Structure formats: C-alpha cells, structure tokens
Amino acid sequence: MIEPSVKIRSISTYDLAAIEEAVGQWFAELKDSKLNRAKRVLIKPNTLGAYPPERAVCTHPVVIEAVIRYFLSRKKEVWVGDSPGGSVNVQSVWQTCGWQDLAERYPIKLVNLSTAGFKEYTYQGIPVKVSDVLSQCGIVVNIAKYKTHSLMAYTGALKNLYGLVPGMVKSDYHRLYPDTTSFARLLVALYQITKPKINYSIIDGIVGMDGAGPSAGNPRNFGLLMGSSSISALDYIASQMMGFKLAQVPYLSDALQADGILPSRISVPQSFQHYRLDNPDIRIARLSTDILRYVPRAVRHVFNKVYYYYPVISERCRKCGICVKSCPVKAISWQESGFPKVDKDTCIKCMCCHELCPHQAVDIHKSFIAKRVMR
Numbered sequence: 001m002i003e004p005s006v007k008i009r010s011i012s013t014y015d016l017a018a019i020e021e022a023v024g025q026w027f028a029e030l031k032d033s034k035l036n037r038a039k040r041v042l043i044k045p046n047t048l049g050a051y052p053p054e055r056a057v058c059t060h061p062v063v064i065e066a067v068i069r070y071f072l073s074r075k076k077e078v079w080v081g082d083s084p085g086g087s088v089n090v091q092s093v094w095q096t097c098g099w100q101d102l103a104e105r106y107p108i109k110l111v112n113l114s115t116a117g118f119k120e121y122t123y124q125g126i127p128v129k130v131s132d133v134l135s136q137c138g139i140v141v142n143i144a145k146y147k148t149h150s151l152m153a154y155t156g157a158l159k160n161l162y163g164l165v166p167g168m169v170k171s172d173y174h175r176l177y178p179d180t181t182s183f184a185r186l187l188v189a190l191y192q193i194t195k196p197k198i199n200y201s202i203i204d205g206i207v208g209m210d211g212a213g214p215s216a217g218n219p220r221n222f223g224l225l226m227g228s229s230s231i232s233a234l235d236y237i238a239s240q241m242m243g244f245k246l247a248q249v250p251y252l253s254d255a256l257q258a259d260g261i262l263p264s265r266i267s268v269p270q271s272f273q274h275y276r277l278d279n280p281d282i283r284i285a286r287l288s289t290d291i292l293r294y295v296p297r298a299v300r301h302v303f304n305k306v307y308y309y310y311p312v313i314s315e316r317c318r319k320c321g322i323c324v325k326s327c328p329v330k331a332i333s334w335q336e337s338g339f340p341k342v343d344k345d346t347c348i349k350c351m352c353c354h355e356l357c358p359h360q361a362v363d364i365h366k367s368f369i370a371k372r373v374m375r
Contacts, residue, residue, distance in 0.1 A: 002260050004230035005267040006237045008275075011206050012223045014053075014062040019225060023066050023202065026227045032199055038138025040077045042111075043067055046145040046160050046204075047082035048215055049322075049358055050089070050096040056207045056219035059143045061098030063204045063225070067141055068106050081111030081133055082163045085170060085356045088322060090114065114167035123189035129169050130194060140198050142231070146205030146222060146238060148213035148285035150351045151180060154242060154249045155214050156235045157201040157228075158191050165190065168326075171352060175328035178348035184250035191231065191255055202227045203238050210242075210280040216360045222277055232256045233266045241275055243282050309366040310344045311354050316361035323353035323362060 009022045027035065045059035053060050064080060071078050080102065084093045090112045094100045103110050113131040120129050134140065144160035152159060162170060177183040205224035211217035224241075228234035232255040239249050246253055246263065256263065268275075313323065313332075317339050324332045324340050331346035332353060342353070344365075354362040 002230070003265045003267060004228060004233040004261060006226060006228045006230075006234050008237075008269055008272045009225045010223055011225045012221065014060055014206055016062050016066060019063055019206075020066040020069055022225055023227065024070055027070060027200065030200065030229060032229070034139055034199060038076075040079065040137045041071045041139040041141065042133060042137035043078065043080045043141050043143060044160070044163060045080065045082055045097075045099075045143045047084050047093055047097060047099075047163060049084050049356055050093045051215065051358065052096055053098055054219070055215075056147075056209045057145070057215045058097045059145050059204050060206065061102055063143060063202065063206070064099070065102055065106075067143065067202070068102065068108055071139070072106060072108075076139070078106070078108040079111045079133070079137060080108055081113050081116075081131075083113035083131065083166050083170070084163075085326065085352070088356070088358075113164060116166070118166045118169075121193045123192045126186060126189040128186070128190050128193055129166060130164050130190070131166050134164055134194060134197050137197075142198050142201040144201065144203045145214075146203050146208030146224065146226075146242075148210050148217055148242075148280075148282055150212060150214070150285065150354060151183065152187070152250060153282075153285045154235070154239045154244050156203050156238050157231045158187060158235050158251060158255060160201075161190055161194055161198075161231075162187065164194055171326055171328040173328075174350040174352055175348070178329075178350055180250050183350075184254070187251045188254045188258065191251075192258060195231065198231065200227060200229055201231050201234055203234060205238070210282060210285075212284055212354070212364075215355050215357070216362070218281065220280065222280075230259065230261065230266075232259045233261055236261075236263050237266060237268055241272075241277055242280050243276060244286065248286050309364050310347050310349060311342050311351065311362045312365045313340050313342060313353075314361050314363045316359055318359050318361065320358065322356055322358065326352050326356050328352060 051057035117132040118129045144157045149155040177186045203226040205222045208222045209217040331343045
C-alpha cells in the first residue's frame with residue numbers, strides 16, 4: 001500500500017513570503033525528476049468565473065504568484081491556464097480574478113483551456129475530453145480552492161481537475177451525468193486519465209468557503225495551506241478536517257482505492273493529527289449524499305414527491321444571461337418580462353446556474369420537508 005504525505009501550514013493571511021516559503025519547501029522535498037528536467041510548467045488554478053479574490057470562489061492570486069515565482073527562479077517557462085465554467089468571457093475572468101495583473105508583472109502566459117484544442121480518452125468505458133495543453137507541459141501544478149459543493153459535497157484538488165475539460169463540454173457532461181453518483185464516476189475517470197501528468201496539488205484554504213458553495217457560500221478564514229503529490233490523499237485529509245465522512249464525498253472512496261491508499265496510512269504533520277475546523281457550515285453540502293445513503297432505493301421515488309428542491313431566478317437577477325447559456329438541458333429560458341425562468345420539470349438539479357451566477361441571483365426553492373431537513 002502507498003503511504004502518501006500531506007503537508008499542512010497554518011497561514012492566516014495571504015502573505016506572499018509565508019506562502020512562498022511553504023511551497024518552496026514542499027517542492028524541494030519532492031523526489032520528481034521532472035521538476036528538474038522539464039522546461040514548461042502549467043499552473044492550473046480554480047477559475048470558476050469572474051469573481052474577485054475576496055469572494056473566495058477562485059484560487060487567490062497570491063498563492064498562484066508564489067508558485068510562479070518558484071518556477072521562474074528555476075528558469076522555467078510558466079503557463080497559467082484553466083477553462084472557466086459556462087459561457088463567461090475569459091478576459092473578464094482573468095482581469096477580475098487577478099490573473100491579468102500577474103501576467104503584467106511576471107513573464108508568464110495565460111492560456112484559455114477552452115480554446116486550445118483537446119484529446120479524448122476513455123477510462124472504464126467513460127470517454128472524457130481533456131485540454132491538449134496538459135500534454136504540452138512537462139510539469140503541472142494543480143491549485144484548488146477549499147470549498148463546499150452543492151452537488152459533490154466538497155470540492156478540492158480532484159474536483160479542480162474538471163477545469164481541464166474544455167469549455168461548454170463541461171455543461172454537456174452535466175447533462176450526460178446529471179446525478180451525484182454518475183457525475184462522481186465521471187470525475188474518477190477524469191482523475192485516472194490526468195493523474196500521471198499532475199506533479200503536485202495545493203489547496204488554498206487560507207480563506208475558503210462553507211455553506212452553499214462553490215460560489216454562493218460564505219467566505220471563511222480557515223487559515224490553511226495544504227499540499228501533496230497525491231490528490232486523493234490530499235482531498236481525504238482536507239475533507240475530513242472540514243467535517244465530512246469518507247462516504248459523504250461521492251468520488252473519494254473510489255479514488256483512494258484506485259490509488260491503493262488506505263486513509264490510515266496517510267501522513268500529516270503531528271500538530272494536525274485529528275484536526276478539525278471550527279464549526280464549518282456543511283449542512284447543505286452534506287445533504288444530497290446523505291439522502292442517497294439513508295433513503296432505500298425502492299422508496300426514493302415516493303420520497304422525492306415530498307422532498308424536492310430546484311433553482312429559481314430571484315429579483316436580484318441582472319439579466320446577464322449566463323444561466324441561460326450554461327444550462328446543460330436548456331431548462332432556463334427568457335420570459336416576456338425580460339428575466340430568465342427555470343422550468344422545474346426539465347431541470348436536472350445539476351446546480352450549474354446556482355454555481356455560475358456571478359450575482360448570487362439564483363436561489364433554491366425547497367419543499368416543506370426539504371426546508372425542515374436543510375435548515
């Protein structure tokens with residue numbers, strides 16, 4: 001069995017020197033010849049959409065800056081690339097998230113993974129399209145954001161790989177894999193396909209998110225920076241510290257098993273043994289997976305008649321149209337009033353609209369039973 005190590009630092013603010021010291025030490029301890037031989041580095045942050053750093057939706061630019069500085073000091077060519085969700089304008093994303101500022105201050109290249117071409121791979125019968133940029137870089141550093149997730153309970157290093165899927169193909173996959181279980185299988189397939197190319201993963205949890213993540217939740221100062229060469233081990237430790245059990249993160253058990261990792265064999269710093277965050281709000285994120293576990297399959301169709309929820313467009317809508325363009329099953333359309341509306345019968349509850357709305361204008365309508373459970 002593999003015995004991976006997860007590094008954890010307590011860092012309370014986005015102090016460049018402290019973050020740079022941490023990642024520098026972690027990279028120096030790696031026994032990976034590619035870090036010396038390869039010339040080009042891809043830094044893959046979490047770039048869900050055009051959200052400013054203080055919203056805690058995307059990877060903070062200072063964490064990316066620390067990694068940029070490490071590799072530039074070693075004479076590497078550095079690319080920063082991702083494929084933002086939905087139909088958002090990539091230039092706007094780079095500007096708002098802080099990537100454009102980094103590109104103006106450092107000799108790096110910003111890469112749009114949505115338009116750079118792709119290759120299709122298959123894992124256990126599941127075909128997955130992956131940006132061709134991944135094969136053009138000898139070193140890949142995956143920098144995730146520490147958050148809850150409305151569909152998958154928790155999002156960290158493995159879920160961040162979904163940004164390697166180009167453009168609106170991500171919405172197509174939500175249509176093809178609409179429920180938690182099938183989407184988890186897709187994520188595991190993506191992970192197994194891309195894993196050989198990922199040299200190191202970091203989770204930015206200095207300020208993360210709880211509540212209705214990954215975009216409409218509450219920014220929380222967790223004060224943590226985490227890293228590992230094992231994505232599944234990193235996500236296991238990070239999700240446990242947030243309060244999730246292994247079975248509540250749908251893709252995690254399969255990922256650990258495929259990697260040959262026993263959770264009890266994962267090494268963490270002594271000061272973080274049995275560490276738990278101080279009362280994070282994970283109730284909503286934990287709910288969907290708990291329902292799947294505890295409601296017998298034979299009675300789920302009856303339960304769904306009294307327990308249900310679906311997205312609705314609120315009066316906060318600014319008519320940007322991102323939800324309309326991004327819905328994988330076209331369940332959102334423009335009305336005569338000039339506002340979009342969700343057809344609840346067509347909706348597959350992937351929550352892409354809730355996730356991608358930059359104005360937090362998508363609310364979740366709940367049945368009476370759902371309100372009692374989710375409160």
